[in-house]
Amino acid sequence: MVADFDPNAYDVFLLRQRWAPVINRYIFSLPDTSGSEGERFAFVEQKRFQFKEDIRFYADETKHVEMLRIKARQRFDPAARYDITGPVGEKIGEIQKAFGKSLLRSSYRLFDAHGNQVCEATERSLGVALFRRLVGLIPYVGNVSDWLPIPYHFVFTRGDQVLVHHTRRAWKLTDHYTIDCTPDSERTLDRRLVLAAAVGMDALQAR
Numbered sequence: 001m002v003a004d005f006d007p008n009a010y011d012v013f014l015l016r017q018r019w020a021p022v023i024n025r026y027i028f029s030l031p032d033t034s035g036s037e038g039e040r041f042a043f044v045e046q047k048r049f050q051f052k053e054d055i056r057f058y059a060d061e062t063k064h065v066e067m068l069r070i071k072a073r074q075r076f077d078p079a080a081r082y083d084i085t086g087p088v089g090e091k092i093g094e095i096q097k098a099f100g101k102s103l104l105r106s107s108y109r110l111f112d113a114h115g116n117q118v119c120e121a122t123e124r125s126l127g128v129a130l131f132r133r134l135v136g137l138i139p140y141v142g143n144v145s146d147w148l149p150i151p152y153h154f155v156f157t158r159g160d161q162v163l164v165h166h167t168r169r170a171w172k173l174t175d176h177y178t179i180d181c182t183p184d185s186e187r188t189l190d191r192r193l194v195l196a197a198a199v200g201m202d203a204l205q206a207r
Contacts, residue, residue, distance in 0.1 A: 005041045005059065005067075007191035011181045015198050017174040023047055024055075024203050028195065031178075042067055042195070046203045053082065055203060057196070068092070070196055081111070082204070084196045093118070093193040095200050108201055110156070110193055119163055119189060121197055124153040154201065156194065163189050166198060175202055 007013070010030060014037055018025040024046040032038030043063070046055040057068035066087050074080045081096040091113040098107035098120070105123040112118050156164035163184040169176040179198050181191060 007041075007195055008187065010191065011184075013179040013181075013191075013195065013198075015175075015177040015179060015195075015202075017176070017202065019174050026199055026202075028057075044199050046199075053204065055199060057199075068192060068196055070095070070200055082200060084193060086192075092190065092196070095193075095197050097204070106154075106201070108197060110189075110197055112190070112193075118193070119156045119158045121154045121156045121164075121166065121201065124155045156189070156197075158188075164194055166201075177202075 012031055014029045014031055016027045016029070016037070018027055024044075026044035027037075027040055028042035028044070029037040029040045040060070043058045043061045044055060045058070045063070046053070052074075053070065053072040055070040056063075056066055059065040059067055068087075069085050071083050071085065072080055073083060081094045083094055084092045086092055093113055094111040094115065096109045096111070098109055101107040101122070107120060107122040109117055110119050110121065152168040154164075154166035155162055156166065161183075163181065165178075165180040165183065167178045167180070169178070177198060179194060181187075181189070181194060
């Protein structure tokens with residue numbers, strides 16, 4: 001994949017988790033004409049058991065060209081902000097879990113490079129969020145709840161305006177998501193921030 005790939009030139013992305021022991025790995029691709037995985041443009045890797053989270057986006061699996069990075073500011077802080085930076089360390093934005101809201105329905109705040117909040121990503125359905133939490137508490141069933149066809153969808157909003165639909169595909173052994181930014185027709189939201197949030201929402205809560 002070319003190193004100068006610009007996510008801001010596109011509106012729809014596919015994200016797939018690749019299972020591996022100890023390390024979380026993800027593949028980003030553009031959908032082909034049938035909606036299946038087409039051209040890959042990023043490989044993401046998160047090392048587990050770190051004192052500070054460090055998630056890196058590369059152009060491909062050789063890891064020669066870094067595209068983005070998510071880095072924790074504090075250790076083991078559920079309300080911490082995570083900095084999102086570009087290939088030479090330039091600030092792109094920040095992501096923070098809205099800890100209070102997330103007790104009932106997972107929510108994340110996204111900020112621009114200057115620390116201004118630009119949108120919030122929230123689980124689409126409160127009822128489904130509560131049901132999923134209940135299933136997770138059931139002995140034995142909770143261990144395989146991620147494989148059940150329980151929707152795990154997010155919507156990115158700014159006030160009353162919907163910007164992005166983040167949809168999880170059911171019946172997959174690993175997480176598969178469609179990230180649709182077409183509602184943000186004026187492209188007011190940096191796609192790099194959206195892609196970082198998509199990985200962060202999965203990886204930072206150990207899904």
